[in-house]
Amino acid sequence: MGKIIDITSRVKSQNSSVNDKTSGAPIVDMTTAREEMLNKDRREVKRTILTEFVGAYAVLPERGLMKVTLYDISENGIAFDLELDEGVFLEGEEVACRVYLNHTTYFPFTVKVASSRRLEDEGVFRHGASFVKGTVNDVALHHFVKFIENVSAGLRKDGGDILVSNIS
Numbered sequence: 001m002g003k004i005i006d007i008t009s010r011v012k013s014q015n016s017s018v019n020d021k022t023s024g025a026p027i028v029d030m031t032t033a034r035e036e037m038l039n040k041d042r043r044e045v046k047r048t049i050l051t052e053f054v055g056a057y058a059v060l061p062e063r064g065l066m067k068v069t070l071y072d073i074s075e076n077g078i079a080f081d082l083e084l085d086e087g088v089f090l091e092g093e094e095v096a097c098r099v100y101l102n103h104t105t106y107f108p109f110t111v112k113v114a115s116s117r118r119l120e121d122e123g124v125f126r127h128g129a130s131f132v133k134g135t136v137n138d139v140a141l142h143h144f145v146k147f148i149e150n151v152s153a154g155l156r157k158d159g160g161d162i163l164v165s166n167i168s
Contacts, residue, residue: 055100056080058089059108065098069124075145077131078111081124088125089113094132099144107144109137 057065066086071079082088089095093113098106111129119126131141 057098057100058082059096059098068097070099071126073145073148075142077114077129079126079128081119081122081126084118084123084125086125088116088118089127089129091115095129107137107140109141110135 056068056070058068060066066082068080068082071081073079091113094110095113096108096110098108100106110132112132113127113129115128116125131138
């Protein structure tokens with residue numbers, strides 16, 4: 001066996017000197033710091049706000065279409081609102097959806113609800129959902145999201161522009 005060095009007295013003196021210090025580095029709550037980092041990471045995905053931009057519906061078996069208001073969209077999923085009296089989708093539930101491009105033309109896709117929360121002041125349940133991958137509309141959905149992102153950057157609000165009438 002080799003020599004054993006007794007460091008007990010050194011450890012005790014360092015512990016007592018650490019405990020004696022009243023001013024030192026600030027104590028950081030790692031839970032708070034971790035949450036801040038996670039929230040920052042979550043928001044690094046580009047999201048486009050869509051409130052009342054396109055028509056969207058959830059398809060409810062044996063009930064029909066239920067209007068949802070798209071709140072935002074990213075390449076990974078969407079956030080949408082349901083009126084409080086319509087109810088709420090449960091976490092983990094898969095929901096068939098449709099985005100209507102006009103009154104009769106739509107493309108379907110499926111989302112998996114990741115979260116929902118009640119927003120009393122807005123009178124809605126806001127749902128966060130991820131796109132279910134592996135469907136026939138994956139490519140169309142990807143291009144739709146890119147289209148919305150690009151178009152929304154240049155959107156303008158109509159301030160009541162005058163239409164030219166057909167003068168004979």
